Amino acid sequence: MSDTAIRISDLTVRYGRMTAVDHASLDVARGAVYALVGRNGAGKSSLVRCLLGQQKPQQGTATLFGGDAWSRRTSLMQRIGVVTEDADAPPEMTVASIARFCSRLYDKWDQDSVEARLRTFGVPLNSAFGSLSKGQKKQVSLAMALAISPELLVLDDPTLGLDVVARKSLFEEVIGDLADRGTTVFITTHDLAGVETFADRVGMMENGRLVLDEDVDALKSRFRRIRFAAQPVAIDAAVLRPTVMRSWGGGAEAIVSNYDDVSFERMRSTSNIGAAEVEAMSLEEIFIAIAGAKS
Amino acid sequence: MKNALVIAAREFEEKRFVAYAAVAFAILPFIFAAIPGLKANPADTIVMGALVFGTAFAIAVGVISGASFIGRDLSDGRMSFYFSRPVGSLSIWFGKLTAAILLIVGTFGFIIIPARLAAGNHWTRLVSASTTYSVLYILVIAIALFLIAHVISTFARSRSPLIVFDFAAAVICGVVIRLLIVPLIAGEASVIISKLSIALAITAALAVVGGGAWQLERGRTDRRRSHLALSQFLWGTMAVALLIAAAYVAWVVSVKPGDLTSHIQATRSTGGPFAVITGTSKGRADYRAAFLLNSEDGSMTRVDPWAAWLTRYARDGRSAVVPRRAGAGNVADIVIYTRGRSEPADTGLTIKDGGYSISDDASRIATISYPTLSVYDVAQKRSLASVRLPEAIYLRAFFVTNDVVRVFLNVRDGMKIVELDVRAHGLRETGFVPSGNAIGAYPDSSAAHMLLRSTHGDTLTLNDARTGAPIKTLVSGTQLKTARYLRDGRIAFIDGPDSAAVLHILAADGTPQRDIALGAKQFTMFIGDDGTRIVLTDLDTTSGKKMLESINIDRGVIERREPIHDWVPSGVFDPRPPIEPLREVFYVGDAGHILAWNPATGGKRTITGG
Numbered sequence: 001m002s003d004t005a006i007r008i009s010d011l012t013v014r015y016g017r018m019t020a021v022d023h024a025s026l027d028v029a030r031g032a033v034y035a036l037v038g039r040n041g042a043g044k045s046s047l048v049r050c051l052l053g054q055q056k057p058q059q060g061t062a063t064l065f066g067g068d069a070w071s072r073r074t075s076l077m078q079r080i081g082v083v084t085e086d087a088d089a090p091p092e093m094t095v096a097s098i099a100r101f102c103s104r105l106y107d108k109w110d111q112d113s114v115e116a117r118l119r120t121f122g123v124p125l126n127s128a129f130g131s132l133s134k135g136q137k138k139q140v141s142l143a144m145a146l147a148i149s150p151e152l153l154v155l156d157d158p159t160l161g162l163d164v165v166a167r168k169s170l171f172e173e174v175i176g177d178l179a180d181r182g183t184t185v186f187i188t189t190h191d192l193a194g195v196e197t198f199a200d201r202v203g204m205m206e207n208g209r210l211v212l213d214e215d216v217d218a219l220k221s222r223f224r225r226i227r228f229a230a231q232p233v234a235i236d237a238a239v240l241r242p243t244v245m246r247s248w249g250g251g252a253e254a255i256v257s258n259y260d261d262v263s264f265e266r267m268r269s270t271s272n273i274g275a276a277e278v279e280a281m282s283l284e285e286i287f288i289a290i291a292g293a294k295s
Numbered sequence: 296m297k298n299a300l301v302i303a304a305r306e307f308e309e310k311r312f313v314a315y316a317a318v319a320f321a322i323l324p325f326i327f328a329a330i331p332g333l334k335a336n337p338a339d340t341i342v343m344g345a346l347v348f349g350t351a352f353a354i355a356v357g358v359i360s361g362a363s364f365i366g367r368d369l370s371d372g373r374m375s376f377y378f379s380r381p382v383g384s385l386s387i388w389f390g391k392l393t394a395a396i397l398l399i400v401g402t403f404g405f406i407i408i409p410a411r412l413a414a415g416n417h418w419t420r421l422v423s424a425s426t427t428y429s430v431l432y433i434l435v436i437a438i439a440l441f442l443i444a445h446v447i448s449t450f451a452r453s454r455s456p457l458i459v460f461d462f463a464a465a466v467i468c469g470v471v472i473r474l475l476i477v478p479l480i481a482g483e484a485s486v487i488i489s490k491l492s493i494a495l496a497i498t499a500a501l502a503v504v505g506g507g508a509w510q511l512e513r514g515r516t517d518r519r520r521s522h523l524a525l526s527q528f529l530w531g532t533m534a535v536a537l538l539i540a541a542a543y544v545a546w547v548v549s550v551k552p553g554d555l556t557s558h559i560q561a562t563r564s565t566g567g568p569f570a571v572i573t574g575t576s577k578g579r580a581d582y583r584a585a586f587l588l589n590s591e592d593g594s595m596t597r598v599d600p601w602a603a604w605l606t607r608y609a610r611d612g613r614s615a616v617v618p619r620r621a622g623a624g625n626v627a628d629i630v631i632y633t634r635g636r637s638e639p640a641d642t643g644l645t646i647k648d649g650g651y652s653i654s655d656d657a658s659r660i661a662t663i664s665y666p667t668l669s670v671y672d673v674a675q676k677r678s679l680a681s682v683r684l685p686e687a688i689y690l691r692a693f694f695v696t697n698d699v700v701r702v703f704l705n706v707r708d709g710m711k712i713v714e715l716d717v718r719a720h721g722l723r724e725t726g727f728v729p730s731g732n733a734i735g736a737y738p739d740s741s742a743a744h745m746l747l748r749s750t751h752g753d754t755l756t757l758n759d760a761r762t763g764a765p766i767k768t769l770v771s772g773t774q775l776k777t778a779r780y781l782r783d784g785r786i787a788f789i790d791g792p793d794s795a796a797v798l799h800i801l802a803a804d805g806t807p808q809r810d811i812a813l814g815a816k817q818f819t820m821f822i823g824d825d826g827t828r829i830v831l832t833d834l835d836t837t838s839g840k841k842m843l844e845s846i847n848i849d850r851g852v853i854e855r856r857e858p859i860h861d862w863v864p865s866g867v868f869d870p871r872p873p874i875e876p877l878r879e880v881f882y883v884g885d886a887g888h889i890l891a892w893n894p895a896t897g898g899k900r901t902i903t904g905g
Contacts (some may be wrong), residue, residue: 011551021423049375052375052378052379053378053515054374054375054378054379054515054516054517055516055517055520056513056514056515073378074381074382074383075381076380076381077379077380077382078381082379084375084379086372086375088372088373088374088375088376088379089373089376089377090309090373092309093305093309097308099303101301101305102380104297104301105298105301105380105382106380106381107381118658179365294401
């Protein structure tokens with residue numbers, strides 16, 4: 001059995017002259033939580049559609065558990081729970097009839113878990129899907145996706161439309177729980193604060209290119225915000241590579257992407273940089289820094 | 296299969312309100328029938344109401360379902376609902392398709408069946424047993440509209456520029472189908488046209504059904520790729536089907552004279568070498584090919600089968616005037632084939648509905664598009680005169696000279712004779728023959744005199760062919776069978792009982808010259824003469840066989856007899872005898888092929904087929 005749940009190799013998706021995904025490659029290990037971030041239109045949803053075998057890439061491959069996502073979609077979907085970006089169930093179907101319909105298609109189906117989750121979410125079974133709020137639709141989709149105890153859960157922007165409470169519940173109770181149980185989770189989101197606590201690895205897309213693909217811990221350890229009391233500050237780029245450099249109060253602020261304590265201390269001892277304060281950064285701050293630097 | 300049924304059930308459940316509406320429409324005819332004071336029979340009202348509502352409902356459901364069941368899901372981004380489940384593209388397509396067709400058929404049945412049961416005999420009175428099938432055609436039409444709506448919806452909703460290609464492909468298909476149908480129409484091949492149309496319709500339906508499956512397999516949730524896949528499958532299939540159809544049609548129309556094996560018919564020039572032979576051939580169903588034969592040089596030229604019976608042969612035997620279909624309807628261009636020339640001459644003249652006569656040398660053509668009679672000069676390619684004819688039940692026109700056209704107009708109380716003189720540009724009534732019956736008139740070569748015979752009478756008279764004035768009664772009450780002028784001006788007629796028919800030869804003034812006993816003959820007809828022999832066709836009552844008889848009128852004996860399957864009409868469009876002597880007679884042999892028979896020698900040769 002392969003240790004890799006998802007493998008995307010040199011994936012390219014084009015719509016006419018526009019390239020939505022540009023030679024993207026990434027691996028997700030079994031049991032890992034992978035968060036793919038990026039601005040709207042960065043190419044995340046196109047990549048997810050390829051991952052789910054709904055779209056054939058012009059180039060490259062997407063494999064799930066070693067099987068090609070395009071050609072083996074039907075059998076692979078028995079093992080994968082999906083929450084799509086847009087709620088896609090027919091609006092006139094009731095939540096109960098959606099559950100009934102799905103139960104006939106899967107080999108494994110836990111109706112009790114669906115009903116329990118929907119009760120938790122406060123979504124009535126007899127409601128028409130079209131009458132639900134955006135957040136409730138996501139919750140229904142999530143309940144259906146989890147009813148098969150998936151080996152892989154793919155969540156395409158699941159927090160869109162969710163209120164703060166529901167969002168917190170989704171991340172902490174559901175995804176956190178799945179992560180603890182070893183279910184692989186692939187999530188695209190804008191809510192970096194939400195995934196920060198449990199994401200093992202993060203990818204970032206920018207204009208179709210995967211500009212970042214790294215373990216969260218490693219990423220967070222190499223990004224630092226350094227505030228200098230005085231300016232101008234001359235930083236030896238060979239030692240610390242500033243991603244952002246700007247004025248801050250009476251001094252300067254630098255965000256470096258290759259921080260390590262030893263190098264920094266060596267630089268401080270050999271250079272005249274004055275007083276400096278080093279702060280760890282959140283994923284969201286790192287994302288903004290990288291996106292800002294790219295633009 | 297199981298997944299397809301699950302999807303079908305879900306789709307059907309989604310549209311169950313349509314079934315409820317159908318039930319409401321099923322009740323409506325019964326409500327109408329119960330309205331007090333309604334003049335129509337209640338059962339008739341139920342049947343008609345159900346038919347109208349059922350038809351409208353089935354067609355509406357077909358179009359709306361087709362326009363929405365895939366195209367709308369794709370454009371609304373709802374296809375991922377299925378594609379993110381463990382269900383194959385084929386299951387999704389056939390599940391949705393099954394549900395949609397069941398909905399069309401089911402709702403139609405909901406409306407029709409109660410009316411059928413309630414109406415009892417009134418149904419079979421209003422919708423006869425044979426037209427019950429046409430009720431099923433409504434379903435076929437509704438399903439066809441459903442498939443067409445699906446294709447248009449997929450193409451339109453994808454918002455892809457590919458739709459321009461689709462439009463072009465549809466136009467090309469239409470043009471190719473028309474190009475395939477036109478020669479078949481010309482060959483009167485209604486069976487082939489019907490089968491080809493059904494085959495192409497079924498292919499198109501299968502292409503859409505297969506294309507739908509291919510579209511979901513290749514396009515999945517992507518509406519543009521879905522469009523591309525459907526386009527590729529649909530037009531690819533149609534291109535292959537049309538190529539096969541084109542190859543088949545090319546083979547059908549490539550029939551050669553020797554291929555003709557059945558339904559062979561022909562007309563021929565009595566005094567010249569031309570004949571038109573038509574027939575069908577093995578493996579080509581009812582496609583009828585036609586060829587203009589020049590027996591002088593043995594050449595065969597393909598002509599329009601439609602025009603086979605509209606070809607006119609010049610009395611001098613030099614030309615055959617052949618209509619050639621021009622566009623839709625019964626419009627034809629006229630071309631002239633002349634002895635010694637390989638290519639026909641285009642007259643520039645167009646006729647409608649086939650009514651025309653030619654002068655003895657085919658230099659002038661009179662067209663009759665009732666009530667207008669026009670005379671054209673072939674060499675000058677222009678109209679010389681055009682007049683309005685009087686009202687008539689039936690008419691027959693022929694050139695007396697190149698400048699004068701005489702018309703026999705059968706009217707209610709007799710036969711009117713009029714003449715158009717192109718030099719005077721006027722139509723003049725020259726005579727009238729009163730009669731309670733329709734009259735057959737057979738002028739002599741110069742059109743000075745004519746033989747008159749009423750269709751229900753038993754009298755043959757000699758009359759002035761211009762004024763109609765009676766000159767002499769030739770025979771009366773002798774069971775007259777047929778009469779005709781010979782080329783030299785003498786008169787020939789046959790009368791007597793079927794057991795003992797007699798050929799009478801008379802001088803031009805009606806003086807009897809010779810009687811020749813023919814024996815037991817029925818259905819006698821003159822074919823022509825060579826001055827010494829008269830050739831006629833008849834049914835020999837003793838043997839029950841159709842015969843050609845060569846009768847030597849100088850010696851008063853039947854020289855030769857030739858059993859035939861059928862005769863080949865000649866000289867039927869000109870009431871006068873031909874100018875040239877008869878040398879060869881065409882007939883259809885028992886094997887269905889055309890043979891030429893020399894009445895002087897009894898020699899035979901195969902012209903075509905067999």
